[in-house]
Structure formats: C-alpha cells, structure tokens
Amino acid sequence: MTDAPTRPVWQGRTLAFLGIVLVAFSLRSAVASLSPILAEIEADFTVPAWILGLIGAAPPICFAVFGIVTPALERRFGLERLAAAAMIVAAAAMVGRALASDALLLLLGTAVLFAAIGVGNVVLPPLIKKYFPDRSGSMTALYSALLAVAAFVPPLVAVPVADAAGWRFSLGLWAVFALAAIVPWVAMVVRAPRQARRPAGESRAPEAGDEVDEPAPQVLGRLARVPLAWALAVTFAISSASVYVCFAWLPVVLVDVADVDQAAAGALLSLFGAMGLPWSVLVPMAVTRWNRIGVVYAVALVAGVSGVAGLVLAPTAATVLWVVLLGVPQGLFPGVLVLIQRRSRTHEGAVALSSFTQSVGYAIAALFPLAFAVLHESTGGWTAPLTLLGALFLFTIPAGYVVTRTGTVEDEWQRRTGRTW
Known part of the structure; x- marks a missing residue:
C-alpha cells in the first residue's frame, strides 16, 4: 500500500x-x-x-x-x-x-x-x-x-x-x-x-x-484470546484510571493531607494535567525511533509508585514533586496509541485492537474513582485509596513484559490457534 x-x-x-x-x-x-x-x-x-x-x-x-x-x-x-x-x-x-x-x-x-x-x-x-x-x-x-x-x-x-x-x-x-x-x-x-x-x-x-472501514465483529472476538491485546488494554487502563482518579480526587486529597488551599490545589491539578504534554511528544519518539518500550513502562512504574508513596508518607515535604511524579504515567496513553499501530500488521487488526484496548481499558478504569470513594468512606482517610492507586501501577510489570516480548496480534493469533488472521 x-x-x-x-x-x-x-x-x-x-x-x-x-x-x-x-x-x-x-x-x-x-x-x-x-x-x-x-x-x-x-x-x-x-x-x-x-x-x-x-x-x-x-x-x-x-x-x-x-x-x-x-x-x-x-x-x-x-x-x-x-x-x-x-x-x-x-x-x-x-x-x-x-x-x-x-x-x-x-x-x-x-x-x-x-x-x-x-x-x-x-x-x-x-x-x-x-x-x-x-x-x-x-x-x-x-x-x-x-x-x-x-x-x-x-x-x-x-x-x-x-x-x-x-x-x-x-x-x-x-x-x-x-x-x-x-x-x-x-x-x-x-x-x-x-x-x-x-x-x-x-x-x-x-x-x-x-x-x-470498520473491523468485522469476529475480529474483535479474536482479540480476547490474545494476551498482547489484554496487555495493551491493561496499560490503557492504568493510564486512564490514574488520570480520572486524580481529576476527581487529587484537589480534595491535597487540601486534606498537604495543607494547601483550594486555589493551590487547582493549580497543582493543572500541573498534573500539564505533565501529559511533554510525554505526548517524548513517548512516541521513545517507542518509534529508539524502541525503548520497556523504558517507558519502567519510568511510569517508578514515578507512579514514588508519587503515591510521597503523598502517603510525606505529603507536605515536596507536594509539587509528588504531583509531577503522579503525572508521569500519563505517558502510557500516547505509548498505547503508537503501540496499537506497531503491534498490528493489517488495517483491520489495528482498528480492532484500538477498539478492544479502549473499551476494555476504560471499563477497568471506571472502577477506580468509585473504589477510591468507597475506601475513603470506609476508612475515613486517604492512605487506603492512595495505596490502591500505587498497587495499580504495579500492573505495568506484567503488561510491559508481554508488550515488549510479543510481535503483532495477527502473529500471536496464528501462533496460538494455527489459523491465519
């Protein structure tokens, strides 16, 4: 073509x-x-x-x-x-x-x-x-x-x-x-x-x-049997869940635990959102030019866990740094957009993989803002909800392992079933 x-x-x-x-x-x-x-x-x-x-x-x-x-x-x-x-x-x-x-x-x-x-x-x-x-x-x-x-x-x-x-x-x-x-x-x-x-x-x-063109319905069904598709969906879920948890709760958390006022909390949420801007440029370059997919996952893991740990253990010590670190896993979002193209050989496969990744990823992500609220209500504090967010970032380990070691969804389907895409 x-x-x-x-x-x-x-x-x-x-x-x-x-x-x-x-x-x-x-x-x-x-x-x-x-x-x-x-x-x-x-x-x-x-x-x-x-x-x-x-x-x-x-x-x-x-x-x-x-x-x-x-x-x-x-x-x-x-x-x-x-x-x-x-x-x-x-x-x-x-x-x-x-x-x-x-x-x-x-x-x-x-x-x-x-x-x-x-x-x-x-x-x-x-x-x-x-x-x-x-x-x-x-x-x-x-x-x-x-x-x-x-x-x-x-x-x-x-x-x-x-x-x-x-x-x-x-x-x-x-x-x-x-x-x-x-x-x-x-x-x-x-x-x-x-x-x-x-x-x-x-x-x-x-x-x-x-x-x-739209993918045939049976193509979407095949992806449920391909670990690579699930790995990308989990990656998308990690990025989306952390973003929507922070959009919903970060200002409230900061006011309660970091001793900032509403205006400062809004400014810090703005800083969190701004972290997506440099990653929208750097991550596609890291994936397409340098093939450093594992590095992208590792940076998201370390930064995300460090940001959560900072808010739990020393929220007032370096609040700006903790917010910046929490914003780093947003880089997984443009990473997934690029990987959808690089982990598919056909147009039909790319469209189907995009649909599967976003639908499943958003469905998983939807659980976390509500779980954040339930844990806060049941414990009366923010340690348990923030710990849940930190645990979420740990799933970059298996997802990154699968994504970095797998070819395309078409090849993976053929290897697992013995049938062509």
Whole structure:
C-alpha cells in the first residue's frame, strides 16, 4: 500500500481541521473543570463522597460503553453528523450541570456530558484518518497535545473564575468550545450534497458520507484470546484510571493531607494535567525511533509508585514533586496509541485492537474513582485509596513484559490457534 501524497493541511479541509481541533479540546476540558471548585459547589448543596465517586467514574464508563455503541451509530448517521450531534449534546449538558440544584442533577448532567464526549472520543480518530491520511502522525500528535492542554488549562482558571463570577459560570463556560465545534461539522454536512453533485472525475477532498472501514465483529472476538491485546488494554487502563482518579480526587486529597488551599490545589491539578504534554511528544519518539518500550513502562512504574508513596508518607515535604511524579504515567496513553499501530500488521487488526484496548481499558478504569470513594468512606482517610492507586501501577510489570516480548496480534493469533488472521 502506498502512502497518501502529502498536501497542505488547509487544502480543501479547513473545516475538518477546525472541527477536529475544537472537538479534541472539548474531550478533556469538561473532565478537569469540576473537582477544583467542589468547595464552592458544596457551599450551595452537599455532594456526598459516593456521588463524587460516580462523577469520577462517569468518563471511563461512558467511554467504554460508547466505544462499543458508537460504530453502529456511525454507520447509520455518518462521522460528521455524529460529531456535530455529540457536541450539541455536550454543550447542552455542560450548561445543564452548571445550573444543577442538587448533587443528583450534577451527576446526571455529568453522565450525559460524558456520554456525548464518549461518542466524540471514538469518532475523532476515524475523522483524522478520513481527512488527513497524509498527515495521520502529526494530526494524532496534535490530538494528544490538545488533550494535555485541555487537561491543565481548566483547573488553572476554574477557581479564580469561580471566585470572580461564581461556580456555575466557571463550570459552564467550557460549553463555548463545544458550541464552536458544532459549526464546522454542521457546515460540512450541509455542503455535502453539493459536493456529491460535482462532475464525475473531478478531484475533491474527502466529504461527509465517505466511508471508513470498520473491523468485522469476529475480529474483535479474536482479540480476547490474545494476551498482547489484554496487555495493551491493561496499560490503557492504568493510564486512564490514574488520570480520572486524580481529576476527581487529587484537589480534595491535597487540601486534606498537604495543607494547601483550594486555589493551590487547582493549580497543582493543572500541573498534573500539564505533565501529559511533554510525554505526548517524548513517548512516541521513545517507542518509534529508539524502541525503548520497556523504558517507558519502567519510568511510569517508578514515578507512579514514588508519587503515591510521597503523598502517603510525606505529603507536605515536596507536594509539587509528588504531583509531577503522579503525572508521569500519563505517558502510557500516547505509548498505547503508537503501540496499537506497531503491534498490528493489517488495517483491520489495528482498528480492532484500538477498539478492544479502549473499551476494555476504560471499563477497568471506571472502577477506580468509585473504589477510591468507597475506601475513603470506609476508612475515613486517604492512605487506603492512595495505596490502591500505587498497587495499580504495579500492573505495568506484567503488561510491559508481554508488550515488549510479543510481535503483532495477527502473529500471536496464528501462533496460538494455527489459523491465519
């Protein structure tokens, strides 16, 4: 297969570029904007720990569920319509949870929001594949970088905005980006019929309605029998679980054990989110150029366990360092994105491996924010929940062993079953 010829990023696809950028920013900004202002919210109504646990679990649960549901919706409505619909629902849910009058409505708004973002999370990679086949690497790097930026900007500004204009405005202002993301995709859907009427043979950029290949259902089923697929899913779960636990609970933990105020806790959560930015560049290089996959796993393990140990044993001694170390395992996320391509030989295998890894990984990750809440409620402290997080990082050892010693999922399937992929 020959690579698609490279052309200017704006040529015939300006709307697609803008839509992808705005959707990518919206995917993470809503996750990180709530926990820094919980104190302001609880001044209006009580938010029990179990509700906080469910709110923290909402993103990975929705991402796991809609990782399975979205392909069927995509085949029925198309990528562009689905992206526009997801952002419409996300914007409405952001405004809705900002107007919540009690904890249950806050939870409901959050669940609807992340259902919509779960759809956006799934459609974005095929949108990149469809409109930027010649720049898939750079667009994926941009996508990862935008997720990191959207993770550290909201916590940085959430508390100051809440102090100045109230927590409802602080929570709802991120709907602006989702509303902006609607415009390019609606414009592309509207103009698609006109593009379809172009004379036959006239060259054009990809448009709404063009198909993107989906893996056959039986291919997804095969991966459950391949240890490599489970190793990548566990790796994805470790990264996702640590991120969503920290987005949900880190500011509360820091206020309780590190003697920092709400504004400082929000700034530290922003620092945690910012740690994803350098790793989105360094980890793909470590994997693709230097083949240092084991090093990536080892660094994530040592840093993650050290950060947890610091918060348990000496939380006030070097709080900034502990938060930085906790942010290092985020590097597993871009690592998995790259490894999905390097541990598959066929396009069908890559798409199936991506779907399996994300669905299973998010399903596992969803357990941890809620388990964090249960352990805190039952013990009255943070040592047991933080120890659980530290134990999670230990699973990088078996996962890293399998990933570094295995070829592709197709080869592994053939070796185990004696049948071709």
